[in-house]
Amino acid sequence: AMNISVQRTPAITTAVIMVAVPYPGALPTETEVQITREIEEALARLNNVDFITSTSMRGSSITQIMFLDGVDADTARGEVKDLVDEVRSELPDIFRDIEPSVTKIDFENSPLMLVNLTAPQDFDQRALKEIAEEVQDEIEATPGISTTQVFGGLEREIHVDVNVDLAAQYGLTIMDVRDALSAVHAELPGGQMDTGVFDYQVRNETKLRGVDDIREAIVSQQDGRLIRVMDVASVRDTNRRLKNVARIDGNDCATIIVYKESDINTFGTAAAIREKVKELQQQFPFVEFSATRDTSEEITVMFRVLGSSFVFGAMLVLILLGWTMGLRISLLVLTAVPMSSAIALIASYVAGIPISNMVVFSFILALGVVVDGAIIVSENIYRHIERGEDPSTAAKNGINEVGMPVIIADLTTIAAFLPMLMVPGMMGDFMGVMPKVVTMALFGSILVDHFLIPVLAARFFRKRPAKTIESNVTAHLGPLHSILMKAYSIILGWALSHRWAIICCSIMALSWAGITFGSIGFSFFPESDRGQFEIRYELPLGHSIEQTIAAAEVFTEPLQEIAAENRRNGRQELVHFVSAIGSSEGLASRLENDPAVGPEFGTIMVQLLSPLDRERHEADFIEDLRQRVEKRIEMYPD
Secondary structure, eight states: OOSSOBOSSOOOOOOEEEEEEEOTTOOHHHHIIIIIHHHHHHHTTOSSEEEEEEEEETTEEEEEEEEOTTOOHHHHHHHHHHHHHHHGGGSOGGGGTOOOEEEEOOTTSOEEEEEEEEOOTTSOHHHHHHHHHHHHHHHHTSTTEEEEEEEESOOEEEEEEEOHHHHHHTTOOHHHHHHHHHHHSSEEEEEEEEOSSOEEEEEEEOOOOSHHHHHHOEEEEETTEEEEHHHHEEEEEEEOOOOEEEEETTEEEEEEEEEEOSSOBHHHHHHHHHHHHHHHHHHSTTSEEEEESOHHHHHHHHHHHHHHHHHHHHHHHHHHHHHHTOHHHHHHHHTHHHHHHHHHHHHHHHHTOOBOHHHHHHHHHHHHHHHHHHHHHHHHHHHHHHTTOOHHHHHHHHHHHHHHHHHHHHHHHHHHHGGGGGOOHHHHHHHTHHHHHHHHHHHHHHHIIIIIHHHHHHHHOOOOOOOOOSOHHHHHHTHHHHHHHHHHHHHHHHHHHOHHHHHHHHHHHHHHHHHHHHHHOOOSSOOOOOSEEEEEEEOOTTOOHHHHHHHTHHHHHHHHHHHHHHHHTTOOOEEEEEEEEEOOGGGSOTTOSSOOOSTTEEEEEEEEOOGGGOSSOHHHHHHHHHHHHHHHHHTSOO
16 A cells, blocks of 8 residues: 555546647637648548537637547547648648647656745846756656656746947848858767877867857958958846746746656655755755645645544444444444455555545445445344354354355445446546456355454454344443334335325425426536636737736735735634646646737635645635735726
8 A cells, every 4th residue: 555656637648649739829710711721621531539629719729539449549640640740741841940838648657746946036037047946957856757747947048139230330130140140050070090009089168158259259351351240239137038937936936847757655755855845945045935736735635534434434333333233243343344454455456546636526426335334244143142152153153144145245336336337538537447446345245254253253352142132232332222223114114105195295295206307407526626727817919018917906805805814813724825827828727728828817825724724715715816806907907
């Protein structure tokens, strides 16, 4: 169990391929007509396809192909790429130099966590970006990490602003300046030198090392005079134009998006990242490190909730059985729960099934059936002991009488779950875990009921004088048993005397159930409180990233207000909120048809305390935030 992989949800193995075709400067209508339709017509020749979806947006076309079960993702990607290469000749001429991207969607290659670096307000954001890149290299070396992406911060860029009029006086153009800098900033082979002992390879390194080197670079020579870059242009050491901005709790930061590999132990990898961050904190004491949207924390909360339900259910079983059957039998019955779970965990490890929320849910679901079988076997063995048989003989006779019915009961339960293995697509990947885990748990229950419980009963029970008590349950309930049996006899007698009334009530109940069935509504899972949610907003096309940053305050200011109110009231709900403004495709979902790419898009990721550690539900927090945001929106004119 310590070596088994841990995931938040079951792995999805359905083959999904995405074709991304950039078309710089094109409108969505132009992209649809000139690219998307051509791609769709070519992909129509694919076999074993479930469905194809396409999105035409400004500057690009996105097409996603979902295949049927059993299709290998690598093979599907090869087929899609071949068809896309065939249709390239029918696309605009610009695509002779632009390669369409054909990628396999890996659902397991998802962000493990966000590592945020925050520096003092007067700290150079360009230096912060360089530190983030160093941290990125350290994190990528951690086992279990596939790749990382730096988001936010400023990046150094040297601007050479050519004075066109001045350059024209020397008969130069912008291309002449560019070619001259390219020729200087290069490593060229200089041949070789043979000394008779060793052959030396000679290289000519003339790389530019700074702004002064760029200014002194020679562009041309005219009438014995050297024309340098500084004669026709100004050179500035500045920053690259902002494409994305990252902020944590309203402060500028650099965020590293950490992606995990598939089939890894999420807890172990996340712990290794946190240890690495602690080491880096000592290396850069002036930078504050923080980890947000940690998947391992979400899994911990999930296991805390499901685990507490598991323990609470076991305690109720112990209390109920101890009251009705005695403490010794109740303890004997409860041994079936951990032993069956242990057998199922070992089988899961051998079968390569990672622990996930569906696995834990399946364990809880099988708990009732496991306890039922253990009760039947334990009670029957105890009944033989009360007849005066020695524990060893009672264990043999007890399991011989009920062993086969218990096996058949478990097998019928397994048979009810097995059809879920035939569910196709992503739903099958998700729900197919349940019958596997339930089957393994119930097979473990069969082993426990037929071997462990009889052995424990023969070892720890003692021989008793024969009793005439009807059952162990009757003895422990005492007078309450008589009251319950009397009430049951009265109700049963009335029902047998008024059969038509019972039949009419049953028909009315079924009719009412059929009427209300259509109005109940359906959902794959009920609304859950994960302690995380996202705010996504979009400005009209053409807005700058500076305007998008300013618009984010409509959402961040209410969050800061809520945090301040919580501090005054002595409670805490909000942990962090991270803003990703601009090209946030690194944070987009793998199946988004319209990923938020561009300066007019913004995403705010809010992290709350664990549901077990706060009073308000996530839905109530979101409603409070929504009302505050609406008030601010009303303050601004249309």
